[in-house]
């Protein structure tokens with residue numbers, strides 16, 4: 305197997321301004337973040353193409369499973385704009401795939417393009433698809449292959465690419481999705497909304513909550529919340545993905561109290577409702593459904609069980625400011641990593 309870094313050193317690297325790489329990667333990540341929640345079981349991936357002086361020529365993101373990958377989307381945009389021959393650098397949030405799946409390998413498509421340098425945001429954790437970096441760097445017309453994580457000044461961007469990939473990486477390496485808990489607390493530390501209301505947070509927090517619903521592939525809730533609020537769990541406040549497959553909606557309900565009319569209404573709203581009695585089985589169930597990222601929106605009883613069982617990866621707490629100020633948000637990662645590695649942070653940094 306070719307050693308990527310030695311291969312990269314052997315080739316002449318075009319002297320691109322660091323700021324051009326940084327700005328291009330931000331565009332690629334922004335484009336991919338818009339597609340989070342639409343691509344499962346595939347990851348959300350973005351690609352930006354630059355010319356020899358670092359000017360942005362085209363950006364692409366993988367729209368959905370079975371559709372072209374980000375690199376192909378970006379190359380096609382460049383072709384349509386008539387600038388394909390000017391492309392010299394590709395910035396990809398994920399290592400280009402190296403296998404024939406539903407589409408041909410992206411490493412091959414980049415090899416056959418005018419691209420000379422490929423910057424990679426994160427290595428592919430999927431054993432079936434990895435090896436794209438090595439393939440790009442070998443053969444008669446090798447490309448320069450660079451990794452963001454190798455350059456100290458690009459570490460924050462590498463971390464964003466890692467966060468973007470985290471939900472998919474969890475599913476392919478552990479067979480379960482990334483689990484995000486969203487919990488809103490009022491000034492007294494209570495989760496229960498005032499009588500007659502279903503929520504109490506600020507408009508900005510509400511918007512983030514709906515961005516999160518759109519970005520996630522499934523929702524998990526408890527029967528207590530269903531019976532108290534009859535929530536719709538639909539994406540509002542931001543536009544949802546068009547034509548996406550039904551989102552799984554798992555309700556923890558051990559006593560069979562789930563109202564049939566509520567289930568029918570949710571199915572009509574585009575959910576696939578599943579009653580579940582065993583919290584411990586939820587992650588595997590979601591993994592089998594191809595869910596990369598699931599959002600847990602439940603009341604205090606189920607959240608207590610989730611915390612006790614350690615069935616979460618990041619925990620978003622919205623502390624509501626009751627006197628007109630901005631709500632305070634905190635994100636905790638269960639494995640003790642920096643909150644910056646949470647995919648929720650991407651919605652705050654790059655979301656619409």
Ligand SMILES: NC(=O)c1ccc[n+]([C@@H]2O[C@H](COP(=O)([O-])OP(=O)(O)OC[C@H]3O[C@@H](n4cnc5c(N)ncnc54)[C@H](OP(=O)(O)O)[C@@H]3O)[C@@H](O)[C@H]2O)c1
Nearest residue numbers: 487488495526528529557558559583602603604605606609
């Ligand atoms: N502020 C917020 O962020 C927020 C979010 C959602 C809801 N809420 C509020 O929370 C209130 C409802 O809270 P809640 O505590 O009654 O409801 P909940 O937490 O949504 O659901 C509780 C139910 O979950 C099931 N459950 C709990 N632990 C389980 C386990 N280990 N395994 C399997 N099932 C388990 C139990 O079902 P069984 O009874 O069948 O055993 C339990 O009754 C509502 O007022 C709602 O507005 C607030």
